[in-house]
Structures are given as structure tokens and as C-alpha cells.
Amino acid sequence: MGRKKRISSADLDLSQGRPTGPGLCRAEERTKVTTRQIAPLNWLTARNLAELGELTARWLEGTIATGPAYGGTLDEETRTIAPELAAVNRHGLVTLTSQPGRHIGSGCGQRAFVEGFADDASTQMIRQALLGTEIVLIVNPPAWSVTRGGILPQRPVDIAVKLHRGAALVSVGRYHTRTDIRYLYGTCGGCNRRAVASLGRAHQVTAIDPVWGRESYLWDALAVAGRDPSRR
Incomplete structure (x- = not known):
């Protein structure tokens, strides 16, 4: 045993x-x-476009104090379109700059526009939503593709969106380099390397209402991009 x-x-x-x-x-x-x-979730811990878009939306809604890239609080002009911009960010376009439309008077006026970063799927969704509208859409390739992939950006686009005393004061549509993105979101914005890389891999999207002073047309058109396709 x-x-x-x-x-x-x-x-x-x-x-x-x-x-x-x-x-x-x-x-x-x-x-x-x-x-x-x-x-x-904050600017230091955000890792991708979706999280950056959510943080930008919260900043626009006033629930966090520090904003992306340029930082600080909202200016009065941006407050007038903050709800629309928050929705745009949650629907896939991480906004960088924007402005509302202002009617021309005494040589001054504005076209409504927004520019930002979007992945392939969101860019295609925006293209489809704006198809058949009057909106001018500019899509530049990702900064990473231009830097490492040998893809050249489109010819320089320079569309005036703000007049002051009859002269163009602000123009948009230009391409942002990898260095630009690192400076705006890394150095100034305090984002980590993964977040900055996600912006570098994203398409650079600019949407402009060509009619001076029109206030809601652009935002109504972009709102379609966030809807269920079956309900459009």
C-alpha cells in the first residue's frame, strides 16, 4: 500500500x-x-479621434474649462454656434477652427465655416451628407501620408471667409503639416503622442458656406451627417 x-x-x-x-x-x-x-478622460489621457471629439464637445458645452489646441474659454462668437459644433464633434469631425456667418455691412462680413480632422468613415459620411448642397468641401490627405507615404496634398486652397473693410482678413482650406499638428495639440494642447498620431492619420476636412452671412445652412447640412441613414 x-x-x-x-x-x-x-x-x-x-x-x-x-x-x-x-x-x-x-x-x-x-x-x-x-x-x-x-x-x-482628459486631454492628457485621450488616445483617439473619438475621445478628442468628445472632449472638444464638452469644452464647447462648458463642462470642462480647458479647450483643445488654442485652449482657454470660448469667445462670444463661438458661443453662438457651440451646440452645433458639439454635435459635429460627436459625429466624427474633431473641429479645430470655425466661425458663424455674418452679413456684410460697411465692408465687413463672414462666411460660416468649420475645419477639423476625420477618419475615413466619417469623411465619407460628411461627403455623402453634403452631396447636392451648396457647401464647399475641401478634403486634404492625412499629414502622416504626406510625410511618410509620399502623397502630395492638393494645390493650396485659399478661400476668404472673413472681410474687414473690404479686404480678406481670414482665409481657410490650407493644409496642416505634421509639425503644425504636433505644435497645436501636443505642445499647446497637452495631448499625448497617441492622440497626436490619430490626428496625423486623419483627413483634414474644411466645409464652407459660400454665401456671405448665411447663419444656419452649414450647420443644418452637417447635422444630416450625424443622422441614421434610414432617417435622412
Whole structure:
């Protein structure tokens, strides 16, 4: 007959009459579910376009104090279109700059526009939503593709969107380089490398209402991009 293994008092749970000891402890440890503490979403922890868009939307809504890229609080002009911009950010376009339309008077006026970053799917969704509208859409290739992939950006586009005393004061449609993005979102915005890289891999999208002073046309057109296709 084989020798019986002795069970010491140290290996016996006296209250339950069952074996314990190192072997059982190791088995119990293997069954434990470990949970990783999730860091709160902020400009330092954001990792992708969706998270950057959500943070930008929160900043526009006033629930966080610090904004992207340029930082600081909203100016009065941006407040007038903040709800529309927040929706745009949550629908896939991480906005960088924008302005509302202002009717021309005394040589001054504005075209409504917005520019930002979007992935392939969101860019296609915006294209489809604006198809057949009067909106001017400019899509430049990702900065990463231009830097490393040998893809050239489109010819320089320079569309005036703000007049002051009859002269163009602000123009948009230009291409943002990888250095631009790193400076705006990394150096100034405090975003981490993964977030900056997601912007570098994104298409650069600019949408402009060509009619001076028209206030809601652009935002109504972009709102279609965020709707369920079956409800359009």
C-alpha cells in the first residue's frame, strides 16, 4: 500500500474541515478577476479621434474649462454656434477652427465655416451628407501620408471667409503639416503622442458656406451627417 500524505494542522481549515495551504491559495489567486483602474478622460489621457471629439464637445458645452489646441474659454462668437459644433464633434469631425456667418455691412462680413480632422468613415459620411448642397468641401490627405507615404496634398486652397473693410482678413482650406499638428495639440494642447498620431492619420476636412452671412445652412447640412441613414 502507498504511503498516505499527512495533512498538517496548518493545511486544515479547522472551522470547515477542508484542506488549505499554499496549493489552494495559488488556485484561488488564479481565479481572481483583476480590474484595471480607468483614468478619467482628459486631454492628457485621450488616445483617439473619438475621445478628442468628445472632449472638444464638452469644452464647447462648458463642462470642462480647458479647450483643445488654442485652449482657454470660448469667445462670444463661438458661443453662438457651440451646440452645433458639439454635435459635429460627436459625429466624427474633431473641429479645430470655425466661425458663424455674418452679413456684410460697411465692408465687413463672414462666411460660416468649420475645419477639423476625420477618419475615413466619417469623411465619407460628411461627403455623402453634403452631396447636392451648396457647401464647399475641401478634403486634404492625412499629414502622416504626406510625410511618410509620399502623397502630395492638393494645390493650396485659399478661400476668404472673413472681410474687414473690404479686404480678406481670414482665409481657410490650407493644409496642416505634421509639425503644425504636433505644435497645436501636443505642445499647446497637452495631448499625448497617441492622440497626436490619430490626428496625423486623419483627413483634414474644411466645409464652407459660400454665401456671405448665411447663419444656419452649414450647420443644418452637417447635422444630416450625424443622422441614421434610414432617417435622412
